[in-house]
Amino acid sequence: MDTKLSDYDYSLPKELIAQSPVSPRSESRLLVVKQDTLEHKRFHQIIDYLMPGDVLVLNDTRVIPAKLIGKKSTGAYAEMILEHKIKDNLYQCRIKTKHPKKGTVIDMRDCLKAEVIEEENGKFSVRFSKTPDLEKHGEIPLPPYIKKIPENYEVYQTVYSENKGSIAAPTAGLHFTDELLKKIDDKGIKIAKLTLHVNYGTFLPIRAENILKHKMEKEFFKVSEDTAALINSAKRLVAVGTTSLRVLESASDKDGIIHACSGWTDIYINPKTGLKSKAQLMITNFHLPKTSLLVLVSTFAGRKNIIGAYMEAIKNRYRFYSFGDATLLFRENKQPQ
Numbered sequence: 001m002d003t004k005l006s007d008y009d010y011s012l013p014k015e016l017i018a019q020s021p022v023s024p025r026s027e028s029r030l031l032v033v034k035q036d037t038l039e040h041k042r043f044h045q046i047i048d049y050l051m052p053g054d055v056l057v058l059n060d061t062r063v064i065p066a067k068l069i070g071k072k073s074t075g076a077y078a079e080m081i082l083e084h085k086i087k088d089n090l091y092q093c094r095i096k097t098k099h100p101k102k103g104t105v106i107d108m109r110d111c112l113k114a115e116v117i118e119e120e121n122g123k124f125s126v127r128f129s130k131t132p133d134l135e136k137h138g139e140i141p142l143p144p145y146i147k148k149i150p151e152n153y154e155v156y157q158t159v160y161s162e163n164k165g166s167i168a169a170p171t172a173g174l175h176f177t178d179e180l181l182k183k184i185d186d187k188g189i190k191i192a193k194l195t196l197h198v199n200y201g202t203f204l205p206i207r208a209e210n211i212l213k214h215k216m217e218k219e220f221f222k223v224s225e226d227t228a229a230l231i232n233s234a235k236r237l238v239a240v241g242t243t244s245l246r247v248l249e250s251a252s253d254k255d256g257i258i259h260a261c262s263g264w265t266d267i268y269i270n271p272k273t274g275l276k277s278k279a280q281l282m283i284t285n286f287h288l289p290k291t292s293l294l295v296l297v298s299t300f301a302g303r304k305n306i307i308g309a310y311m312e313a314i315k316n317r318y319r320f321y322s323f324g325d326a327t328l329l330f331r332e333n334k335q336p337q
Contacts, residue, residue: 001271002303005209009289010310018323019148021155026180029318029325033301033309035332040316043175043326046283052188053235057279059170059243060193062161063153065138070108072097078106080114080126081141081167082134083199084220089128090117094200100124109137141167143203143322156322165197165220171322172241172284192230194251196221196243196265205290212272214292222262223251231258238281242296245269248277269296271303275331282329286313286320302332 002008022028030046032039041048050056066082078097085091095116097106104116113129132138140153150156158173160181185191201217208214228251231237239245250265251258256278269275270292282300287293298306309327318325 002298003211003271005206005211005290007303008206008211008291008294008298010307010314012289012314012320016314016317016320016324017145018319018321018325019146020150021174021323022319024177025159025175026177028175030175030328031309031313031318031325032328033305034330035302035305038309038312044180046175046328047180047183047187049281049328050184050187050189050238051236053190054238055190055192055231055234055236056184056238056240057192057194057231057244057248058158058160058173058240059196059247060158060160060162061166061170061195061197061243062164063140063157063166063169064164065134065140066167067139067141068108068114068132068134068137069139070106070112070114072104072106080106081200082132082138083123083167086125089131091126091128091132093124093126094122095124095126112137143168145321146323160193162193163195163197163222165195167200168198168203169322170196170198170241170243172244172326174323175283175326176240190230190234192227194221194223194227194244194247196247198243202243202293203288203291205288206292206295211270211295214268214270216266216268216292218264218266219246220263221247221250221265223247223258223260225260228258228260234278236281237277237279238283239277239279240283242282242284242287242293245277245279245282245296245300248279249275252277268292269299271295271299273299275300280331282331283326284329285322285324285326286310286318288321297327297329300331301329305332
């Protein structure tokens with residue numbers, strides 16, 4: 001069992017970190033990772049790997065403008081990302097500024113103020129002077145490695161985004177266009193939509209050298225009765241993104257049957273937990289080293305297969321991370337040890 005953090009590390013040239021998406025979306029590159037072969041394609045060719053009777057599982061969450069910009073009384077820049085509402089005008093958030101602490105007040109536009117009430121493990125409870133109007137005051141939070149601000153933030157939303165609540169996009173879905181989804185539907189492939197609202201913790205690096213000691217933060221998810229029934233009817237299940245797979249695993253019983261449910265999940269998919277759901281293929285982007293996301297895809301497709309694929313992608317100048325290219329992973333059928 002690969003449990004050392006160093007097993008999930010690799011070196012990436014900075015110029016391969018994509019700063020903007022390709023256009024049209026479906027012209028991004030696709031690396032198909034099977035157990036014994038790698039194939040280089042364009043994303044729109046994903047349809048060639050899908051068959052009638054397959055069910056494609058999409059996360060329909062929509063990114064909200066959860067980033068607020070302000071200044072402390074000292075004039076120092078302050079940036080907040082709201083993760084969720086605790087009650088009334090009290091929110092849990094992350095704060096980027098010098099020495100945020102209890103009692104710190106941050107001033108924003110339209111006389112909006114935020115006071116830090118408490119801090120625990122890098123997360124802050126903040127009370128606002130009035131309910132923050134995110135559509136008016138907020139910005140879409142982009143990953144820190146994206147330095148180029150897009151002219152239109154819709155490029156950071158999937159074309160099927162619907163349920164507002166994420167602070168980051170389920171980036172595997174960014175490659176789909178309405179036209180490609182119609183072709184998929186016309187081929188007899190069913191589309192199931194569920195929801196997981198991505199929070200900041202998903203992207204935090206693993207700090208423990210033994211990856212099994214890592215803890216995930218909770219994220220809200222929902223699977224409807226209709227979605228569960230559609231997924232359970234699949235001849236073959238295709239998860240679009242790590243978020244969709246995490247919901248499938250959270251809503252699955254020991255026999256891989258998906259049940260309608262909603263709530264909070266902190267599921268951490270790793271070599272020890274293995275996989276319960278019946279997902280056989282996964283579409284996903286390239287992930288940062290030493291993260292739970294890289295552990296997840298390695299658990300799905302095999303660590304050696306993933307690292308080998310990443311080295312091939314670097315060699316062939318694929319574009320990495322949120323606005324980057326995609327992979328189609330075939331599941332390695334091994335049981336947890």
